[in-house]
Amino acid sequence: MTSLKTLDLTTGGGAAWTVHAVEGPAPDGLIGRAVAATVPGEVHTDLLAAGEIPDPFDGDNESKLHWIGRTRWSYRTTFSWVADGNDRQELVAEGLDTVATVTLNGQELGRTANQHRSYRFDVTGVLVAGDNELVVEFEGPVTAAEAERAKAGSWPHTNLHPYNELRKMASNFGWDWGPDVATAGIWRSIRIESWSGVRIDSVRPLATLEGDRGVLTTHVALAWADDAAAGDATIAVEVGGTQQSATVAPGTGTVEIVSTIEAVDVWWPRGYGEQPLYDVTVTVNDDDWHGRVGFRNVTVNVAPDNDGTPFVISVNDKPIYVRGANWIPDDAFVTRLNARTYRTSIQDAVDAGMNLLRVWGGGIYESEEFYDVCDELGVLVWQDFLFACAAYSEDERLWSEVEAEAREAVTRLSRHASLAVWNGNNENIWGYVEWGWRVPLAGRPWGAGYYLDLLPGIVAELDPRTPYSAGSPYSFDRFIHPNDDRHGTMHIWDVWNQVDYTTYRKYKPRFVSEFGFQGPPAWSTLTSVVHDSPLDPYGEQMLVHQKAFEGNLKLERGLGDHLPKWKDIDDWHWTTQLNQARAIAFGIEYFRSLFPLNTGAVVWQLNDNWPVVSWAAVDGHGIRKPLWYALKRVYADRLLTVQPRENALVVAAHNDTDEVWTTEVTVARRSTGTGGEVLAQETFAIEIAARAAAVNDLPASVAAPTDATSEYLEVRAADGTTAYWYFVEDTELQLADDAYTATITPADDGYDVTVTATALAKDLALFPDRLDAAARVDSCLITLSAGSSHTFRVTGAAAPEQVGVPVLRSANDLV
Known part of the structure; x- marks a missing residue:
C-alpha cells in the first residue's frame, strides 16, 4: 500500500528561505548577511526584491552585477516535520541551478551539476521529527564553468564564457540578444515525499x-x-x-x-x-x-528526391506547411514566468498565423505550462536538446549528465500532442564543419556522439512516435554540408551579417529553420532602460542593449538602397524597425512562392528576454514590433506575392487552407502621386486547390512601367487579399510628403485613428506607446492607395488631440 505524503518546501508552500553570499567578489557587508529569498527563484531576483541591487536590465547595470555569477551562494530554510509512520522519506528537487551541494541537518545528501534535470535524495534517517535545517549551497556559475575548463580542457564555443562546460542554460551566460546574468538558485519546486x-x-x-x-x-x-x-x-x-x-x-x-x-x-x-x-x-x-x-501521428519525410532532400512534417499523414518562429526563454530570469505569461506569448504566435515554435537549444526544456498551451492552441513544438553553438566534451562527467537529462526530458514531454520534432543541437554540426573547430579540438570528441548516437537512441526507446533530427541545420546525410539549401533544414545568416536581404532569392531552401534581421524594440521599451542624453544609436547605454557583434553597424549597412540613412534618433528608430519588417517579409514571401519545393520557415525569433535591439517580433515588454505585423501578413493562410522570375514578373499565390481558393485578382499599375491614377489594369481568375500554389505571369501592360520612379503595382483579390510591387527602391521612389490625413475618434476603451490617403501612403504605422507606454494598436504597416482609408484601433490609453510624426509614421516621411 502506498501512503504518499508531501511537504511543500517552496515559499508558496509556507517555507521561509534566506540566501547569503558565502564568498566571492560581493560588495562589502553582503558576505554572510542573510537576505529573504523566494523559492522557486534566483539570486538576482532575490537581491533585487531585497533592494540589494538595482534592476539588472536598466542602463548599464548588467556589467556592474557580474560579481553575482562569481560568488558562492547559500540558500537555507528551517522546516518542521511530523513522523507519519512511512518507511521512506526523500527530498525531491525539481530544479537546482546548477553546481550545488545539498545538506540536511548537517549531513551532505549529494552534489548536483545539471540545471536541466531533477534530483531525488534519500533522507530516511536524516530527516527528524521536529525542526530540520536544509541548506543548498551554489557555486558561482561563471567560476564553476571556468574551473571545469581548467580541469578538463577547453572546447570551442561562441560568446564570452565557457557555458559548454556545464549543463546549464547557455544563454544565461549572455548571448547576442541576451544579458550576461549567470544565475544560481532553486529554480523549480522542492519538497519532502514520505511514502511506503x-x-x-x-x-x-x-x-x-x-x-x-x-x-x-x-x-x-x-x-x-x-x-x-x-x-x-x-x-x-x-x-x-x-x-x-x-x-x-x-x-x-x-x-x-x-x-x-x-x-x-x-x-x-x-x-x-x-x-x-x-x-x-x-x-x-x-x-x-x-x-x-491528444491522439495524432507525426512523421518527417527526408527521403531524397530529384531536387535534393525535403524536410516535410506531416501530421496524421497530412503535410504541414510550417509557419513558425524560434522561441527563447521568455525572461532572462525564468522563474518570473508563469502560466499567464506563457499563454500571452504563445498567443502572439497564434495571432501572427504561426503553427510551430522551435524551443531553441540554448535555453531550457520549458515548463509544463508552455507545452500545455501549445497542446490547447494547436501550436506544434520543435524541441531542441540543449546544445548550442559550441563543441561539447563527451567525457563521462558530461555524458552521464546529458543522458540523465535527456531521459527525463523525453519522458516528461513525450505525452504532449504538440511535440513534433526532437532536434539534437543548434548549429553544432555546422560549427564543426565550418567554424574552425578542428584545429583546437585536435581530434577530441566534440558532441557528435550525442547527436548521432545517444540522443536518437533515447528518442527511439522512449518516444518512438516523434521524429528526430540530428541538428539544425542538417542535410540528413553525413557526406553533405549541413547547411546546403538543397537538403533538409537550412539557416540563412549571411543576410543580416554580410549581405543585402535580396540575397534570400539566391537560395532555394527546402526548409528554413533559422533566419532573421534586427530592429529596435518599441520606443517606450527602449527608453525605459536606455537613458543616454542625447539618445543616440551608438550611445553607451544603447550599446549595452545591442548585443550583436557590430549590430548597429549592420542595421546601418542593412538599409542598403532600400531606405535612406536616418536624420535623427526618431528616424533611426522608425527606419530600422521598418527595414527589419521588410527584410523578413521579403524572405518569407519568396520562400512561400517556391512551394511545394519549400515546406516551411521558422523565423528568428518570436520573443525577447529583456529590453534589447534584437531579431524579435515581440519586444521584452510584450509590445508587437512592426515585424510582428509583417509576419501576420506573410503568414496568412492565403498569400499573394509579386516575384521576379527570369526577367519577368509573376503573381504567386499560396493557398494553405483545406478549401479551394477561387477568386478574381485585379492588378493595377498606378501613379504614386496625388489621385493615384490607374495607368493600366488586368484582371484574371485564380482557382487554387487546397494546400496548393499557383503562379500567374503578368502581361507587359502592367509589368512594364512608363516611369519606374513614380509607379507601382497594386494587386487586389476580390476576397480582400492584397499585394504590392515597386519597380524601384524607396530611395528612388517618388512619394508625396502630404499623402494622407488623420482624424481621431475617442472610444470607450481607447481611440480610433482613421487615415485617408490622397496619394500612395506606404507602410503606415502608428506608435501610441510614444504617448502612453500602456497603449497598444491593432494594426501596422498599412499601405493605402489614393482614395483608401484605414482605421487604427488603439486600446489602453486616452485619445490625444492629434497624432503626427513621430507617433504616426510612413515610408513617405523618410524619402
Whole structure:
C-alpha cells in the first residue's frame, strides 16, 4: 500500500528561505548577511526584491552585477516535520541551478551539476521529527564553468564564457540578444515525499492513431520502498471513458498498459482541424498521476528526391506547411514566468498565423505550462536538446549528465500532442564543419556522439512516435554540408551579417529553420532602460542593449538602397524597425512562392528576454514590433506575392487552407502621386486547390512601367487579399510628403485613428506607446492607395488631440 505524503518546501508552500553570499567578489557587508529569498527563484531576483541591487536590465547595470555569477551562494530554510509512520522519506528537487551541494541537518545528501534535470535524495534517517535545517549551497556559475575548463580542457564555443562546460542554460551566460546574468538558485519546486510500499516514479503515455482508433500506450515506472515487505500493486489507466489495469509483483520496475478509444477525436495543428485533448489518470494503489494527451501521428519525410532532400512534417499523414518562429526563454530570469505569461506569448504566435515554435537549444526544456498551451492552441513544438553553438566534451562527467537529462526530458514531454520534432543541437554540426573547430579540438570528441548516437537512441526507446533530427541545420546525410539549401533544414545568416536581404532569392531552401534581421524594440521599451542624453544609436547605454557583434553597424549597412540613412534618433528608430519588417517579409514571401519545393520557415525569433535591439517580433515588454505585423501578413493562410522570375514578373499565390481558393485578382499599375491614377489594369481568375500554389505571369501592360520612379503595382483579390510591387527602391521612389490625413475618434476603451490617403501612403504605422507606454494598436504597416482609408484601433490609453510624426509614421516621411 502506498501512503504518499508531501511537504511543500517552496515559499508558496509556507517555507521561509534566506540566501547569503558565502564568498566571492560581493560588495562589502553582503558576505554572510542573510537576505529573504523566494523559492522557486534566483539570486538576482532575490537581491533585487531585497533592494540589494538595482534592476539588472536598466542602463548599464548588467556589467556592474557580474560579481553575482562569481560568488558562492547559500540558500537555507528551517522546516518542521511530523513522523507519519512511512518507511521512506526523500527530498525531491525539481530544479537546482546548477553546481550545488545539498545538506540536511548537517549531513551532505549529494552534489548536483545539471540545471536541466531533477534530483531525488534519500533522507530516511536524516530527516527528524521536529525542526530540520536544509541548506543548498551554489557555486558561482561563471567560476564553476571556468574551473571545469581548467580541469578538463577547453572546447570551442561562441560568446564570452565557457557555458559548454556545464549543463546549464547557455544563454544565461549572455548571448547576442541576451544579458550576461549567470544565475544560481532553486529554480523549480522542492519538497519532502514520505511514502511506503510503492509509488509512481514516472508516467510516459504515448498517444497514437491506428485508423480511426486512438491507442494510448502508457508506460509506468514504479519505485518500491521495500520489495520484501510490499504486496502486489494494481496499476490502472483511465482515458476517454475506458479503464485498463494490471497487477504486478513487488519489485516490478515498469508496466505497459494499452488503452484504445474507438472513433477517437483526432488532434490537429491549428489551421488543420481541432485540438481535442483527453484526460489521463494513472493510479498505483493510492498514488495517482494526471495529464492530458491528444491522439495524432507525426512523421518527417527526408527521403531524397530529384531536387535534393525535403524536410516535410506531416501530421496524421497530412503535410504541414510550417509557419513558425524560434522561441527563447521568455525572461532572462525564468522563474518570473508563469502560466499567464506563457499563454500571452504563445498567443502572439497564434495571432501572427504561426503553427510551430522551435524551443531553441540554448535555453531550457520549458515548463509544463508552455507545452500545455501549445497542446490547447494547436501550436506544434520543435524541441531542441540543449546544445548550442559550441563543441561539447563527451567525457563521462558530461555524458552521464546529458543522458540523465535527456531521459527525463523525453519522458516528461513525450505525452504532449504538440511535440513534433526532437532536434539534437543548434548549429553544432555546422560549427564543426565550418567554424574552425578542428584545429583546437585536435581530434577530441566534440558532441557528435550525442547527436548521432545517444540522443536518437533515447528518442527511439522512449518516444518512438516523434521524429528526430540530428541538428539544425542538417542535410540528413553525413557526406553533405549541413547547411546546403538543397537538403533538409537550412539557416540563412549571411543576410543580416554580410549581405543585402535580396540575397534570400539566391537560395532555394527546402526548409528554413533559422533566419532573421534586427530592429529596435518599441520606443517606450527602449527608453525605459536606455537613458543616454542625447539618445543616440551608438550611445553607451544603447550599446549595452545591442548585443550583436557590430549590430548597429549592420542595421546601418542593412538599409542598403532600400531606405535612406536616418536624420535623427526618431528616424533611426522608425527606419530600422521598418527595414527589419521588410527584410523578413521579403524572405518569407519568396520562400512561400517556391512551394511545394519549400515546406516551411521558422523565423528568428518570436520573443525577447529583456529590453534589447534584437531579431524579435515581440519586444521584452510584450509590445508587437512592426515585424510582428509583417509576419501576420506573410503568414496568412492565403498569400499573394509579386516575384521576379527570369526577367519577368509573376503573381504567386499560396493557398494553405483545406478549401479551394477561387477568386478574381485585379492588378493595377498606378501613379504614386496625388489621385493615384490607374495607368493600366488586368484582371484574371485564380482557382487554387487546397494546400496548393499557383503562379500567374503578368502581361507587359502592367509589368512594364512608363516611369519606374513614380509607379507601382497594386494587386487586389476580390476576397480582400492584397499585394504590392515597386519597380524601384524607396530611395528612388517618388512619394508625396502630404499623402494622407488623420482624424481621431475617442472610444470607450481607447481611440480610433482613421487615415485617408490622397496619394500612395506606404507602410503606415502608428506608435501610441510614444504617448502612453500602456497603449497598444491593432494594426501596422498599412499601405493605402489614393482614395483608401484605414482605421487604427488603439486600446489602453486616452485619445490625444492629434497624432503626427513621430507617433504616426510612413515610408513617405523618410524619402
